[in-house]
Amino acid sequence: MKHRRNLHMLAASAAFLTLAGPSFALDGGDMMKKLSAAIGAGGTVITFEKADVEGDTVTASGVEVGIASLPDDKLKIGDITFEGVKETEGGGYYANSVAFPDVDKKQEDGHLSARDIQVQGLTIPANAAGKTLDDLLLYETVSTGPIVVSIKGKDVFTIESTESNLGREDSGFTYDANVAGLKIDLSQVEDPSSKDAIEKLGLTTLDGALTMKGSWEVESGKVAVDEYALDFKNVGRLNFAVDFSGYTLNFIKSLQEAVKTAEANPNKEEANQAMSLAMLGMMQQLTFNSAELRFDDASITKKALDYAGSQQGVSGDQLAQSLKGLVPMMLAQLNLPELQNQISAAVNTYLDGPKSLTISAAPEKPVPFPMIMGAAMGAPNTIPSVLGVKVTAND
Numbered sequence: 001m002k003h004r005r006n007l008h009m010l011a012a013s014a015a016f017l018t019l020a021g022p023s024f025a026l027d028g029g030d031m032m033k034k035l036s037a038a039i040g041a042g043g044t045v046i047t048f049e050k051a052d053v054e055g056d057t058v059t060a061s062g063v064e065v066g067i068a069s070l071p072d073d074k075l076k077i078g079d080i081t082f083e084g085v086k087e088t089e090g091g092g093y094y095a096n097s098v099a100f101p102d103v104d105k106k107q108e109d110g111h112l113s114a115r116d117i118q119v120q121g122l123t124i125p126a127n128a129a130g131k132t133l134d135d136l137l138l139y140e141t142v143s144t145g146p147i148v149v150s151i152k153g154k155d156v157f158t159i160e161s162t163e164s165n166l167g168r169e170d171s172g173f174t175y176d177a178n179v180a181g182l183k184i185d186l187s188q189v190e191d192p193s194s195k196d197a198i199e200k201l202g203l204t205t206l207d208g209a210l211t212m213k214g215s216w217e218v219e220s221g222k223v224a225v226d227e228y229a230l231d232f233k234n235v236g237r238l239n240f241a242v243d244f245s246g247y248t249l250n251f252i253k254s255l256q257e258a259v260k261t262a263e264a265n266p267n268k269e270e271a272n273q274a275m276s277l278a279m280l281g282m283m284q285q286l287t288f289n290s291a292e293l294r295f296d297d298a299s300i301t302k303k304a305l306d307y308a309g310s311q312q313g314v315s316g317d318q319l320a321q322s323l324k325g326l327v328p329m330m331l332a333q334l335n336l337p338e339l340q341n342q343i344s345a346a347v348n349t350y351l352d353g354p355k356s357l358t359i360s361a362a363p364e365k366p367v368p369f370p371m372i373m374g375a376a377m378g379a380p381n382t383i384p385s386v387l388g389v390k391v392t393a394n395d
Contacts, residue, residue, distance in 0.1 A: 026085055028058040031093045031124060038128040038137035043068050043259045058082040058095075068263040077101065082122070090134065091126035098122050109152045116145030131249050133168075133218060141165050151188065158183045164212075172218040179210035200310075201303050208232035221248035222289070237296040245366065246286035254282055286369040288387065292360040301354035320351040339384045342391045350393035358395065361387040 028051030036046045049062030059081050066074035077100065084096025100117035121140025128135060142164045149157035160181025167174040184206040186198050198204060213227040222245045229239035258278040265271035305316035312319065327347050331340040350357050367386060375382050383389070 026053045026056065026058060026087065028053045028060065031058055031082070031085065032060050034091075034093065034126060034128070035124050035137075038125055040068070041128045041137075041256045043256075043263060045074075047074075056083070056085050058085050068260075088123070088126075092134070093124040095122045095124075096120070111150040112148070113150075114144055114147045116143070118143050131253055133249070136249075138168070139164075139166055154185065154188055156185045156188060172216045174215045175212070176214075177210075177212040182206075182208050182210060197307060200307050201300070202234060206232050206235065208235070216247070218249060221246045221251060221285075223247045232298075234298055235300045236298040239294050239296075240292070241294075242291040243289040244286055245289060246369075248285075251282060251285055254278075258282070283369045283373070287366045288361075288363070288369060288372060289366050290360070290362045291387075292358065294356060294358040296356045297354040301350075305351075324348050324351060335381050336384055339389060339391070346391045346393040353394065355394040358392045359389070360392075361389045363388040 032046075032048050032051045036048075039046050045066045045068050047062075047064050047066075048060045051058055051060045059079055061079045063077040063080050064074045065077055079101060081099045082095040082097075083099070086094055088094050098119040100119075103112060103114040103117070105112045119139050119142050121138075123136075123138040125135045125137060128137070142162075144159075144162045146161070147157075147159040148155055158181070159179055162177070162179045164177040165175065185204070186206065187204045189195050189198060208231050211227055211229050211231070212225070214223065214225040216223050222243070224243045226241055227239060228241065229237055231237040258275060261278075262271040262275040265274065302316060305319050307316075309316045309319035314322075324344075324347065328340065328344045331343055334340065346357065363386065372383070372386065375386050
């Protein structure tokens, strides 16, 4: 009797597990639909044929990506594998890693290849139309291996690796990105004059890197791009930094809605006009805090002066002296006496011994974008004082 009761218990347990199993299984189709909705908020369309689930792995096959405004132009991705997938509270999803197939595309004489494309820590929101941080599509790390662009069998653009990281904090996000081993081959340029300049300037091959670093405070919408730099050997480092406020979640949603409205309008001229008006309206919400453009020389300035001078039958030093006298004459037409003196002094200092050249804008108080646009239209010569523009060299 006891043996029979045990058999009944085992049978009941097996039946319960059989019935309960599917309710705990991942819904790959639902995950992909929510991913599509999140990506679609920015105007990108992603489609798939099916999504198979095995344990906590979801494999989406027949994936294609396109732009809503160009429905007939799609990029075939293939199969994407999501590993370590789990459903999050509220109906969203989280994947430990996402692996993409290698890219190998050929078109006429061109060839593009990209390997080891991965995303780590992907968060897919349950409701992409919401207005909270939990409604954003987020990642922790996006990386690739080598990327190569070839023309007629010759590699003209190569990258060793890329990596982008996004860190979530109480106030918002921090981010950084790095493109390593960036090489551009200019030896294939066919125009004789351009080819001559490239060779004499030593720019047959550009070898460098791209780096980015910044943060975003969600509540105030304060975006700080601390570093956006291109650094090439034997050329120099060009870095752009900017700080502005007003880029809130509401701003982002308004921008996404404006894009969708424009894409849905079959009259593209009318759609572009409406988009421009919408952008002007949204710009009212932004405030300028500061900006800086800085170039650190790594020998290219002297080479450029020597080459330009040779084209005019003078030495590089002689050309530099001519530029010192020419710059004030050119600036005098702008009716900006204070800034004119700064630029002239900076140019003289830089040409005497090229190290760095910096253009910065740091107003005493944040300046609303409408005020900047008003100054640009009504009194352009007041913009440097409105923004607190300064020009310095070798600092």
